[in-house]
Amino acid sequence: MVREGFDMVKEIWKTFWILLVVTILEIGLALTLTGHVPQMLLNVFYILASLAKAFYIVAVFMHLKFERKYLIITVLLPMVFMLFAVVVLLVEGDWWYYLKRY
Amino acid sequence: MTESSLTMSVKPNVWQGGFSPFRISWGKLMMWYFLVGDSFSFGAFLITYGALRFSYESWPLPTEVFKSFPFLENVEVPLGFVSFMTFTLIMSSVTMVLAVHYGNAERNRYKVAKWLAWTIVGGLIFLSSQAWEWTHLITHGMTMKHNPFGAPAFGWLFFTITGFHGFHVFTGVIINIIILINVLRGVYDRRGSYEMVEKVGLYWHFVDLVWVFVFMAFYLL
Numbered sequence: 001m002v003r004e005g006f007d008m009v010k011e012i013w014k015t016f017w018i019l020l021v022v023t024i025l026e027i028g029l030a031l032t033l034t035g036h037v038p039q040m041l042l043n044v045f046y047i048l049a050s051l052a053k054a055f056y057i058v059a060v061f062m063h064l065k066f067e068r069k070y071l072i073i074t075v076l077l078p079m080v081f082m083l084f085a086v087v088v089l090l091v092e093g094d095w096w097y098y099l100k101r102y
Numbered sequence: 103m104t105e106s107s108l109t110m111s112v113k114p115n116v117w118q119g120g121f122s123p124f125r126i127s128w129g130k131l132m133m134w135y136f137l138v139g140d141s142f143s144f145g146a147f148l149i150t151y152g153a154l155r156f157s158y159e160s161w162p163l164p165t166e167v168f169k170s171f172p173f174l175e176n177v178e179v180p181l182g183f184v185s186f187m188t189f190t191l192i193m194s195s196v197t198m199v200l201a202v203h204y205g206n207a208e209r210n211r212y213k214v215a216k217w218l219a220w221t222i223v224g225g226l227i228f229l230s231s232q233a234w235e236w237t238h239l240i241t242h243g244m245t246m247k248h249n250p251f252g253a254p255a256f257g258w259l260f261f262t263i264t265g266f267h268g269f270h271v272f273t274g275v276i277i278n279i280i281i282l283i284n285v286l287r288g289v290y291d292r293r294g295s296y297e298m299v300e301k302v303g304l305y306w307h308f309v310d311l312v313w314v315f316v317f318m319a320f321y322l323l
Contacts (some may be wrong), residue, residue, distance in 0.1 A: 093154065
């Protein structure tokens with residue numbers, strides 16, 4: 001639960017500014033740096049920035065950081081399967097590319 | 103032994119029954135687990151996108167595909183319109199969380215209704231923007247099977263994934279309207295709890311959360 005004297009409205013607007021600045025940064029880099037720096041570098045930034053935005057939405061907007069520890073675990077732990085599918089299917093997709101070429 | 107059994111009885115164990123170990127209501131818990139399940143349907147969509155994209159030699163450039171803006175016929179604004187859509191969705195998430203806050207903290211019917219109404223407006227702006235973007239791309243030849251910008255799979259994936267997300271926004275707007283009517287009729291004042299607003303709030307934020315990754319996959323990477 002939210003502790004005494006905690007200004008939730010302030011926290012909400014702080015989170016809004018974080019989300020907005022990160023999004024503007026993403027779009028700004030996409031428009032200015034694409035083609036000038038290795039794409040892999042930009043992609044790593046986009047993924048990290050998106051995960052950061054996801055963290056703030058889930059933690060503050062969805063109040064998950066104020067919930068009990070075991071609830072947080074049951075919600076976040078299944079996402080491990082997603083990570084598994086990302087790795088396995090991207091490797092597989094790369095293999096389809098070679099199959100189509102040769 | 104006596105000492106340990108004594109501390110056991112003094113310190114309440116959350117797993118011994120009698121109340122929710124997660125200290126949230128049944129309905130809210132089920133909303134959380136529904137969203138966990140729903141994240142896997144979007145995960146399946148986006149991972150398919152990734153796998154298919156890796157299997158193509160070249161992929162359409164987002165700055166080439168998404169560069170049109172309504173009412174600006176001959177001007178190229180790469181990623182301009184989608185930035186506006188993203189801002190709308192973030193903003194509507196903020197108005198939603200404010201509605202949830204004023205419901206839980208103050209049970210202020212007027213403030214909840216005000217912020218919920220703004221959330222609905224944000225959702226409708228987002229849906230109209232998406233309708234415009236789809237119409238624009240379809241009239242420029244991008245369909246499920248054809249894509250003038252490159253790989254045909256891009257069109258198929260774009261319409262299914264943004265369509266599935268847009269359908270979530272659409273249902274979210276409908277549910278928000280129902281909850282707004284209930285708020286205005288004072289249903290939650292009589293019930294003594296504004297938790298229903300919090301439950302639809304969870305759903306609405308999830309839609310915003312999914313957009314973060316749809317945006318990343320289609321417009322940035």
